[in-house]
Amino acid sequence: MLATVLRSSRFPVYSKPIVTLFHPICRRFYHLSAVYTPLTPQMDAADASEETLRGVLAEKQASVDAQAGVVRKLKAEAAAKADIEAAVESLKALKIEVSAVAKRLQAVVSSSGGGSGDREAFRQVVVNTLERRLFYIPSFKIYRGVAGLYDYGPPGCAVKSNVLSLWRQHFVLEENMLEVDCPCVTPEIVLKASGHVDKFTDLMVKDEKTGSCYRADHLLKDFCKEKLEKDSTLPSVKVAELKHILAVLDDLSTEELGAKLKEYGITAPDTKNPLSDPYPFNLMFQTSIGPSGLSPGYMRPETAQGIFVNFKDLYYYNGYRLPFAAAQIGQAFRNEISPRQGLLRVREFTLAEIEHFVDPEDKSHPKFVDVADLEFLMFPRELQLSGESAKLINLGEAVRKGTINNETLGYFIGRVYLFLTRLGIDKERLRFRQHLPNEMAHYAADCWDAEIECSYGWIECVGIADRSAYDLRAHTDKSGVSLVAHETYPEPREVEKLVITPSKKELGLAFKGNQKMVVEALEALNQAEALEVKAALESKGEIEFGVCTLGKSVIIKKNMVSISMEKKKEHQRVFTPSVIEPSFGIGRIIYCLFEHSFYTRPSKSDDEQLNVFRFPPLVAPIKCTVFPLIKSQQFDEVAKIIARSLRSNGISHIIDITGTSIGKRYARTDEIGVPFAITVDSTSSVTIRERDSKEQIRVSIDEVASVVKEVADGQSTWADIMWRFPTHSASHVDD
Amino acid sequence: MLATVLRSSRFPVYSKPIVTLFHPICRRFYHLSAVYTPLTPQMDAADASEETLRGVLAEKQASVDAQAGVVRKLKAEAAAKADIEAAVESLKALKIEVSAVAKRLQAVVSSSGGGSGDREAFRQVVVNTLERRLFYIPSFKIYRGVAGLYDYGPPGCAVKSNVLSLWRQHFVLEENMLEVDCPCVTPEIVLKASGHVDKFTDLMVKDEKTGSCYRADHLLKDFCKEKLEKDSTLPSVKVAELKHILAVLDDLSTEELGAKLKEYGITAPDTKNPLSDPYPFNLMFQTSIGPSGLSPGYMRPETAQGIFVNFKDLYYYNGYRLPFAAAQIGQAFRNEISPRQGLLRVREFTLAEIEHFVDPEDKSHPKFVDVADLEFLMFPRELQLSGESAKLINLGEAVRKGTINNETLGYFIGRVYLFLTRLGIDKERLRFRQHLPNEMAHYAADCWDAEIECSYGWIECVGIADRSAYDLRAHTDKSGVSLVAHETYPEPREVEKLVITPSKKELGLAFKGNQKMVVEALEALNQAEALEVKAALESKGEIEFGVCTLGKSVIIKKNMVSISMEKKKEHQRVFTPSVIEPSFGIGRIIYCLFEHSFYTRPSKSDDEQLNVFRFPPLVAPIKCTVFPLIKSQQFDEVAKIIARSLRSNGISHIIDITGTSIGKRYARTDEIGVPFAITVDSTSSVTIRERDSKEQIRVSIDEVASVVKEVADGQSTWADIMWRFPTHSASHVDD
Structure with a gap:
């Protein structure tokens, strides 16, 4: 039996994409709610054809584009905050619909794929070898272990150390990055600012009798999959419904998930006991700093925050010059509800993260030319949305065409490609997948994942995101310390600035106690509005002016306010840098490397197959x-x-x-x-x-x-x- | 002012020893209780001279030796457990007395030292440079930081990475050690077995009104020191008492410490509020593994346990051969009550630990010859007890004379010396200090600390301990998995074994319901006792035999038991290996390296002093x-x-x-x-x-x-x- 398995040493390379199964490594929490409504009448047919789906997609995408236009317009016009927010919400909802259809399309397209039996047999052989030769060991084995914790044994530890050395050489040394080393224990306020305390959660349900915990989405997913695989009597409407759920699973709200679990009568897998309603469980390991019990802390879920909070010092260290990158290698922790899939989903892991700080107005990269000629598998949004596979694309062209948002992001994508292939990752099983609209946080400019195919499917191993100014702003707001950069102009620049000067005397006479509200409303005018008021006052001498805080309009006369565009000299520009973040899940990369390096060959003396890891010399333990x-x-x-x-x-x-x-x-x-x-x-x-x-x-x-x-x-x-x-x-x- | 300070760039090298001020890095918890009684009449004189103290010490040491003989004898005779325990307790108490006198003697001898002002000024200059050049940064500075947590900035991070590379090269590669990499999150059972859950504590008091926490021993120490320094009217008896307290501070029990705080009316330093009684505070960061809240876990306080629990697999990996060493580099955590002294006492730090497993019957080392000719500062127990300073001693001779317990321990001491000096530690400010009797756990065969002198005094940076079979036995007991080694004899060996066969029939007839207790008592006889019984039965036909569990003696006749020495063939020896553990506090080594590498030189152009770190090229950032x-x-x-x-x-x-x-x-x-x-x-x-x-x-x-x-x-x-x-x-x- 084993011999047979060993001979099929390498499972087929899939030409069709497989949807990524895993929780993102570095993408930060991003929860949206998506209501289950059949997207269009066509969609409810279980046999929704590839063509139908493509049609629906195109339609949906057009709505997204239109709605995005609306949002842009509202922002440009500085419309009321509530209006903008409502428009953004609609946009988000539309994006989710697009993504759901795209996923269904992908599923249809790749449904001819398969060979999961082969893949599991292959994995078994690799994992047996890895465990027998102590590449890794379930931690605390003599105490029956702890799910999601693994030790690297001697050869695994050596591989890890070589991978990290190469990473330092390839990134830190090559780019003169500023490497830092921050503690894992992190006080609550830092992770409040980053959003982890409130949003870094998975939805959990409890067995109401035994108290055992499960991930709510896992239970729903397992239920849908089993139904679809085993129940051949399912009506086509039901099939469509279940498939739709699988497609939007990540986007369901707490209530929607709970309703589905109830509707399908899903119970605890081991006991069949009833389940609690789902509720968010924070994935951080919590602890307490110091003896008082009054300073909550967490084990960091990523290393990035340690860099952000040091931005000011690092900017100083770099001689107040941009761009520069900081890097950190270290442990990160996630208290998974129920870890699955061996080394890929663990509770403690090594991350290597880079935060490249750059002027948002200039994301060019002087060394982009060094990587522009690279050509490798990319899977941009459009290909995913049209149900195609990843394609060989020239990196220079991808940036030129705007597929990749900017040169710096493109440069890092190229450098990550070079790093992974230098390690020994098979370039035919490595692709760069762009995030779909609903995967990306609203502030992100663009995100790509380096995904490596292994026996578990396509695994996100490196995330490369342009996170704009989000993180630095969040810490500026929370700490009150301004995390900004300055550009000093070679010579002072003359800029036109709007100056609104309400005449408090006249306004006081006219509006008495309401004066303050009127003054505030005048001062809050944006440029377009102010110029409109100015023109009206000049032509008609007065204008009817709505003051929200008063709930009514007042008449503003010419002598009550002076509005002018004045020229001022500015010596510098102050701005929050954008950050481009390549984030490496070292353990995942190593596991995929194990699979890609493994092969068997016959022994000359007997029928046995011999196992070999073809590690490049640099990586070999x-x-x-x-x-x-x-x-x-x-x-x-x-x-x-x-x-x-x-x-x-x-x-x-x-x-x-x-x-x-x-x-x-x-x-x-x-x-x-x-x-x-x-x-x-x-x-x-x-x-x-x-x-x-x-x-x-x-x-x-x-x-x-x-x-x-x-x-x-x-x-x-x-x-x-x-x-x-x-x-x-x-x-x-x-x- | 600064210029003056800068010129006295290096504080004097003390020829006299300074007592180590710090909590041990790697020595595991060891609490004993010591009652305050004036040790001898002479001791109460505040001016107890050096000579008097030496006399007292010799006396005390003789009592320790005598009592140790008693313990050995009781063990050899397999005396009742209670008797042995009582004797061991007396021995411990005597050891504490010896240590207290030794410390007082040290204090008298080194009281001529000083220049603490110079040292602090020097430190200030170094620390200013380190912080300004971002060697390190107080963590989470923009949120006002967290005591005891530091980041390494770019140059510090590079130094650390170079130190660790050199460590790997010097130890792991050189000795073919098996390096492993285990998680920081550790389930409770592992740390129950190691003793950390019960004993890894410091005594704490709380401000009864504000809840602020303090280390009880720190408060008592600060009180005594201040009294001694500032109160010139203290009667000599009082001076002696306070000095004695400082000497035995580490050995005071909870109750004794509490009583002293009360007696001296010590209150909370900031508020002068009354304090709670002292109580033990566990220094581990606690957390919860998984979502249920039912699996307590801790952030590991040391990396060693990860190696011990893997002993079985590592022994297999090494082809079932001894000796072998395993090594681990990683983060460790201690939730200090009130961290002091900058980088030396922190809440999270990097340890590099080696566990060298060796046959307890053969602790020779084939490569000892490579280090035997080294000569460096050693501070064996005898020199400390006689109030002398550390001396240049030849390593080979130290092992030959038994000053260092065995060759393997000696080999590692030599290798540690080579490592530290290669890094750039000044060999004149590096000494190897042997533990005093009361510092060492009862199971340890011998312990030495590599202490480096810096502006804080002599700092324990590496602990090198022969921990005998303690750790493996503890995990064997708790896990039920036998962590042992085998020596297969080239040919079977004949061994004599005692065989005691009670005749249950005869005993049953004679003792009825008490039979079981008598059988157990007979079976529990050790070899000497059994042979005595046998001789008596053979000569007199019967013997009066005390059965503890019955609370009386019974008469055993010849037909009730057969006792013989039988020859058996044994094919192998099964034993628990001893472990020799060098444990490196990487952060402390790096801080001392910073101080040892720092100097200033005049600038040619102006009066300023220029700062220089003379790192060896291998270490330079x-x-x-x-x-x-x-x-x-x-x-x-x-x-x-x-x-x-x-x-x-x-x-x-x-x-x-x-x-x-x-x-x-x-x-x-x-x-x-x-x-x-x-x-x-x-x-x-x-x-x-x-x-x-x-x-x-x-x-x-x-x-x-x-x-x-x-x-x-x-x-x-x-x-x-x-x-x-x-x-x-x-x-x-x-x-």
Whole structure:
């Protein structure tokens, strides 16, 4: 059985997109409510065809565009706040409809995909190998573990440390980023400002008898899926309804979710007991700072806030120059209600985050040219909405056409692509997916996720978002410390400014006790309104003027207010920088890397399949092994000399002096992805074998450490090395 | 004023020891109660001379030795548990007395030391520089911060990352340690087993009106110190009493501490309100795992437990071979009642811990010979007890003489010495202090602290303890999973084993309902007792035999029990490994490194003092700066080319193209400890200036990156490089 599984070592690469299944890593909470109403009459047919859906989508998208125009117009006209808010709400609702249809379309299009059995079997083999070789270990195993907590064992820990080193080299060093290191324990006020205290929640239900907790959306999802898969008698209207629910699941409000659970009679999965109504459960681990019990704190859910609160100091450190980026690597914590899917959804994980601060009026990037020629799989909103797959797109073109909002965002997308592929992520199973309208917070300018395909589907591993000025403004408001940047003009600029000067004397005479309200209403005029008033006063001498706070109109005369455009000299511009945030879920990247690096090959001696991780040398947990070919004191001595020299070169290695066959020893190290094996078969020279090609070269003992260092550090490739040394032909082959 | 301070840039190196002021980093809770009784009549004289104290100490030490003999004897004879416990308690009490006298002696001996004003001024200058250059930042500063939480800003973060890299290289790679990475969130049961839930506490008092919390021992200490310093009318008996309290402060029980606070009428420092009785406050940050609220968890107070619970898997990973070491770097948390002393006593910190598992019957170390010739400051128990200072002692000799308990412990002490001095810790301000009898847990075989002297006194930065089998046994007991090692004998060994076979039939006839108690008592005999019974039965045919559980003696006859020594074949030995634990407080090491690296030198141009951190290149946050000598497009281009080549060599650097004088630019980088400055003064070659010597060499543009890499990586020293390139004599000097 296992042998069969092993042979289908790599599950097929899907050409069709699969909807991402996971909770976002770095995207911040964004809850909207979406009412379930059949979107259009056509939509209720279970067999809504691809074509029908495309038609509906186009219609819906047009409404979104129109409504967006309305919002823009209202804002430009500085309409009443309530009006703007109402228009924004409608826009949000429309966006959700668009997204729901888009998801259904995706589902229809990708329904021919499948092979989930193969994928699970593949995953089982990888996970078995990973656990057996201690890449990771369920934490506190001897105490029966804790769901969602994992240890990295020795090879996993080494891979992680190599990935982080490469990250530092690729991002921090390359861009001269300002790396900081902030505590995990965070006082409440910081996470109040960021919004996490109020909004970083999942909806939960409790078994009313046992008190067991479940994620409400998981229960509804499981119910719908099972119904759709197993109940062949479902009427088509019902099928459409269930599919629609799956599409809008993330957008249901507390009440809607609760109503659905009730309507379908969903009970606790283990006991069949009734469930409570859903209620929000905050996903942060709470604690108390200091002994008084009066200072609530949380374990940070992300590292970004530590950077934002330091903006002022970092801006100073950078010589008050923009743009600059700060970076942080560290632990983050999310108290998941019911962790699933192994290493992908855990309660504690390592994040590596970058906050690139930039002038909102100039998001160009001087080094964009270095990445503009890259071409890789992108999945912009339009392709998702039209039900197409991700496509190879040229990065320069994507920015030029506005698919990607700006150069800086594009630059980071390119750098993330280079980083992931350098690690060993298969570029055919890596795509950059743009957020759909309802996935993105209203303040965000544009968001893309680097998604990696593994046996669980397409997994969001890096989020790259242009978050505009949101975070700095939130902390400015809460702390009262102004987190802004300045642009000093080379020479002062003359600007026209509106000056409204109410004459308090005249207004007092005319309106007595109401004077204050009238003054305020006059001062609150925007430019367009003020100029209108000015024109009327000049032409007619008076104007009827509505004062909201009085609930009536008054007559304003010419002598009551002076309105003028005056020229002023300004020496600098003060603004809140925009932030572009690439945020890396290190554990997810590593898990996907494990899957992408894994393959099997037949053993020569028997029917068994041998497991191999094809880690690039830079990432490999151990760079080489040293084997004396046969048990011999002489060879053991040589092995020790080589080990010493590897050690002083900083090359991680293991010596294997067990008496087993050289083939078995190769297999053992292939299985933890050691790229090079040094076999000691003489006292003057040794062979080096490369893991994947199994090619061998002969190198003198003096040179061997420096040769391995050269390839392990990535200065040379195996191909570079091959031609410099004689090939060793198979006197001690794999087995 | 500042200039004066700056000139006394380095406070004097004390030849006399200063008592460590700090809470231990890694030593686990150890509370004993000590009653205040004047130790001897002599001791009550305030002017107890050094000689008198030495006499008292010798006496006390003799009592400890005698009592230790009693305990050993009772254990060997397998005496009743209660008797052994009572003897151990007496021993502990005696040890505390010894320690109290030793501390008083130390105080007398070192009372001539001082210069605390100088030290504080020095600290102020260092801390100002560190904060101004963002080595560290009080966390969440814009929200007025949280006591005991600090961020590392860019240069601090880089130093930390370099220190950790060097640690990995020096320990993990060098010894092939198994590095693991476990979560911070830890379920209660693990910390119940380790003892932290019950014993990891400090005694706290509350202001009865405001609820403000204080560490009880701090209040008592502050009171005693102030009295002693400021009250010149104190009678000598009182002086002696207060000094004694300071000496035994750590050992006072809750009740004793409470009684003293009451007796002296100590009130809340800020409000003068009355205080509550002291009560233990657990120093762990508590939280709840999962949504139910039923699974308490804590943020780990140390990383070690993650290794212990994985012992079984790690032993398997190591091919079931001993010894081996596991290592972990990670965050640890302590919810201090009132954090003091800046970076030294914080609520969240990075630990790097090693657990070296070894056969308790063989603690030799094959590589001890590599460190045996080292000679450095050691402060063994005897020197402390006799009031002497730390002495230069040869490591090999210390182990040979038994001063250090065993080779493996000695090996790690040597390796820690090499690590710290390689980082840049001044070896004259580094000593290894052995724990006094009362500092060490009863199970520990031997403990040494690497203490570094800084402006706060001697700070414990690394603890190196032989913890015997304590931790693995504790987790075996709690989890039921046996954490043991096996030694398979090359061939089976014959061993004599005591076999006691009560004859239940005869005993039943004789003792009826009491049979069970008699059987149990017989089976519980240890070897010596059993052989005594056997001899008596053989010679007299019967023996009077006390059965505790019956509260009386019974007569045992020859036919009631058979006692024999039988030979058995054993194939393996099963045992719990001992663990030797070096535990590094990374933040404390870094802070001490900052102080040891800091110096000032006069500026040539004016009266100002310039600050310099003399970090070794490996540790320096940034390896080099690139300065175009004058503003020029040509030079800027060259600077860019050099920067690119530094980047591709992985060398951190900054370009400074501001137009300020070269001297000012040098000063700016000296102040963050950049070891090399490249000045671009032509388009073919450049100068490299070394920070401390200010020597300059001229190097071609093509070579400059590889030269800097060579010294930055520690492959060559500046001295090695100097003779290879022409010296550049001072055309652009500092200023």
